[in-house]
Amino acid sequence: xxxxxxxxxxxxxxxxxxxxxxxxxxxxxxxxxxxxxxxxxxxxxxxxxxxxxxxxxxxxxxxxxxxxxxxxxxxxxxxxxxxxxxxxxxxxxxxxxxxxxxxxxxxxxxxxxxxxxxxxxxxxxxxxxx
Amino acid sequence: xxxxxxxxxxxxxxxxxxxxxxxxxxxxxxxxxxxxxxxxxxxxxxxxxxxxxxxxxxxxxxxxxxxxxxxxxxxxxxxxxxxxxxxxxxxxxxxxxxxxxxxxxxxxxxxxxxxxxxxx
Numbered sequence: 212x213x214x215x216x217x218x219x220x221x222x223x224x225x226x227x228x229x230x231x232x233x234x235x236x237x238x239x240x241x242x243x244x245x246x247x248x249x250x251x252x253x254x255x256x257x258x259x260x261x262x263x264x265x266x267x268x269x270x271x272x273x274x275x276x277x278x279x280x281x282x283x284x285x286x287x288x289x290x291x292x293x294x295x296x297x298x299x300x301x302x303x304x305x306x307x308x309x310x311x312x313x314x315x316x317x318x319x320x321x322x323x324x325x326x327x328x329x330x331x332x333x334x335x336x337x338x339x340x341x
Numbered sequence: 342x343x344x345x346x347x348x349x350x351x352x353x354x355x356x357x358x359x360x361x362x363x364x365x366x367x368x369x370x371x372x373x374x375x376x377x378x379x380x381x382x383x384x385x386x387x388x389x390x391x392x393x394x395x396x397x398x399x400x401x402x403x404x405x406x407x408x409x410x411x412x413x414x415x416x417x418x419x420x421x422x423x424x425x426x427x428x429x430x431x432x433x434x435x436x437x438x439x440x441x442x443x444x445x446x447x448x449x450x451x452x453x454x455x456x457x458x459x460x461x
Contacts, residue, residue, distance in 0.1 A: 219461065251362055251461070291362065322369035330344050330375070335457040341351050341359055 212242045215332035217325060218253035220339025222271040227256060230338035231273055238281060246284040246328035249317075253339060254292040257285070259314040271314070278316040286328075289319040345376040347455035350385040354395065354403045360388050363461035364406050371413030378417035378455060379410070381439075382448070386424045389435040404436055419443055419451065 214237050220226040237244055249256055256271045263269035278285040293302060296312070299319055303311040313319065329335045348367050352359035363385075370377035381389055388403060395402045410418060419441040425432065432442055443451050452458055 217459065250366075251358065290365070294358075322366055323373060325366065326346070326370050326373055326375055329346055329457050335346075335459070337459055340460040 212334060213245050213332045214242055215245050215248065215325075215328035215335045217248045217250060217335065217337045218256065218339055219251040219337065221252040221255040222261060222274065224252070224339055226339035227253070227274075228268065228270050231270060231277060233336065233338070234277065244281075244283055245332045246286055246324065247278065248286050248288070248325045248328055250288045250291050250322075250325065251339070252295070254287050254295050254297045257287045257292070257314055257317040258297050258312045260312045275314045275316045284328075285317045286320050286324045287313070287317050288325070289321055292319055343375050344456040345378065345454070346370055346457045346459065347378040347380060347452060349380045349382055349452075349458065349460040350388065351383040351460060353384040353387040354393065355387075355398055355400065356384065359461045360385065360403055361406070363459070364388075364403065364410075366459060366461075367415055368406070368409060368413050371410065371415040374414065376417075377415055378419065378451075379415060380419040380421065380443075380448070380451065382421040382424050384424075384428075386420055386428060386430060389420060389425075389437055389439070390430065391434060391436050393436075407437055410437070417441070421445065421448060 218230045256274050261271040298311050299313040300311040348363050350363040354360045367379045418439055420439045422442040423445045
């Protein structure tokens with residue numbers, strides 16, 4: 212089965228951890244992830260500047276590793292990301308901000324990518340909505 | 342055939358970005374001409390209140406974005422009748438002309454009609 216996964220909560224939220232475990236289970240079960248789309252506070256998961264305390268899970272880093280290891284399509288909504296200070300090199304230069312913090316593995320793009328993923332997936336699974 | 346999406350908007354316009362960001366999903370879907378529905382529920386129905394004064398909170402007015410729904414071809418707009426009633430709001434007194442007012446027991450049937458659901 213093809214899954215699209217949308218994450219609306221920040222990496223420190225329990226729902227982001229659940230989303231990661233779900234995504235891992237999807238692949239372990241032999242299914243496909245057509246795209247991971249990060250929206251609202253979910254965009255914070257793509258920040259490379261998160262420092263988790265040593266005795267806590269670094270979910271943002273785990274997302275990055277997971278997406279990189281499986282060559283998944285990890286998309287961060289650009290409008291939501293700009294608002295929350297998650298920038299790649301290009302956007303940091305465009306808005307004259309001092310640093311880019313978007314981790315590798317991620318790509319900034321528009322909400323069309325969420326709709327596109329929903330169209331090609333059998334299931335759209337959301338984490339961290341209200 | 343394109344898959345349909347129902348967005349359930351449950352947050353008041355003054356309680357952060359959720360109202361705006363859920364509406365943005367709907368408008369983007371409309372721009373791509375996808376079958377998309379929008380259900381206002383719980384505090385989300387406050388987005389439909391007339392005479393909002395967001396500037397008092399130094400916030401932008403979402404009402405104009407709501408008006409854009411029609412322009413983007415989004416016609417399937419619903420408001421939960423119970424959520425309205427609980428907040429002393431009336432279908433005839435909203436900033437959008439909403440023809441569909443499902444009662445609580447009809448909501449599950451409405452959700453069932455869509456392929457995908459996003460609740461924000």
